[in-house]
Amino acid sequence: MSFRLGLTGSIGMGKSTTAQLFAEAGCAVWDADAAVHRIYGKGGIGVEPMRALEPRAVIDDTVSRPSLRALIAEDPTLLERIEKIVHPLVGQDRQAFIDTAQADILVFDIPLLFETGGNARMDAVVCVSIPAELQQKRVMERGTMTLEQFEQIKAKQMPNDDKVARSDYVVITDTMDHARAQVQAIVNTIKAGLSNA
Ligand SMILES: CC(C)(COP(=O)(O)OP(=O)(O)OC[C@H]1O[C@@H](n2cnc3c(N)ncnc32)[C@H](O)[C@@H]1O)[C@@H](O)C(=O)NCCC(=O)NCCS
Ligand SMILES: Nc1ncnc2c1ncn2[C@@H]1O[C@H](COP(=O)(O)OP(=O)(O)OP(=O)(O)O)[C@@H](O)[C@H]1O
Incomplete structure (x- = not known):
């Protein structure tokens, strides 16, 4: 291993x-933030759950970081609710890397x-x-x-x-x-x- x-x-x-x-x-390098980019991107597995959490976070079918930054600045408790959605999805992405990396x-x-x-x-x-x-x-x-x-x-x-x-x-x-x-x-x-x- x-x-x-x-x-x-x-x-x-x-x-x-x-x-x-x-x-x-x-x-071989796995990057958690790059995984978040995939999850937030068009067709990413986080787009719909994030839309359900906060519709203003999604622009053009992608999760917008500038919007998120502004929304978190307005309401700091939002970050924890985002984490509950994003962290399990990041875990899936990491496991796929472990399964294939050489x-x-x-x-x-x-x-x-x-x-x-x-x-x-x-x-x-x-x-x-x-x-x-x-x-x-x-x-x-x-x-x-x-x-x-x-x-x-x-x-x-x-x-x-x-x-x-x-x-x-x-x-x-x-x-x-x-x-x-x-x-x-x-x-x-x-x-x-x-x-x-
Ligand atoms: C807060 C967001 C919108 C800021 O996006 P932005 O593009 O401006 O910055 P970036 O993602 O490069 O983050 C910059 C740095 O902030 C720190 N950071 C990011 N998320 C978090 C968090 N949830 N808690 C503490 N620090 C954080 C990290 O040191 C990161 O490297 C974005 O990071 C986000 O959506 N975070 C929630 C998802 C998450 O928890 N990511 C952390 C990696 S799993
Ligand atoms: N060894 C180094 N020598 C000189 N400058 C560096 C070095 N490492 C990083 N930097 C500079 O520091 C800044 C931050 O680096 P980097 O983006 O790698 O940090 P990070 O920890 O990944 O940031 P974040 O947590 O925000 O994602 C960049 O401007 C980068 O060019």
Whole structure:
């Protein structure tokens, strides 16, 4: 059976970028947020349940993220009701990946890995991290959220220090070269363990 490596970190800490580095190092990567995009997209299995929850969230037969962001800002309790619909569907998508992936190491890029208890299903967890000021600067530079929306999402997530403390490995995402070297070292360590097993 393949080694299951969870990849997590708070909003804007560099998960997607680091997941790409694991893919370049030969790992198979599953991305929870990409699964949400499939679920929300045209013909996606989440469109009708989301329409039933909140008709204004669906535009042109797809779940609109800008609409969701605005609706959640208006009513923060909506996010929990969205999660009840989306998380089981994400679980189905993840299982399909596990059933078909071919690689020694499977990487699961999951923003809410610890918050949802998904870490229990992993053989090890890696957390991406940078100082909070840089995190905020990067998210604001992306230009997709207001500071208030960023703070709202962040408040729902486990604090970064706790995620780091609970992880087996940490990748500091200050520069691409530094992150790439850390990813390669983690892959080497895991592969050495697999060949000794
Ligand atoms: C809140 C939404 C509309 C924001 O969409 P948007 O495109 O602006 O941002 P994106 O999806 O890239 O999320 C940015 C970051 O916010 C954080 N985040 C997203 N959803 C949640 C959540 N339910 N709780 C806490 N943090 C979250 C993550 O760190 C994520 O990486 C969207 O994330 C969503 O619909 N979330 C509900 C589904 C969910 O729980 N997704 C998490 C992965 S399973
Ligand atoms: N190693 C790195 N060196 C320099 N910049 C980086 C590095 N990793 C990530 N970044 C930058 O930080 C920003 C956030 O990265 P990324 O989108 O990978 O984060 P994320 O954790 O997936 O975000 P979210 O939780 O919002 O989905 C991006 O602008 C990205 O270019």
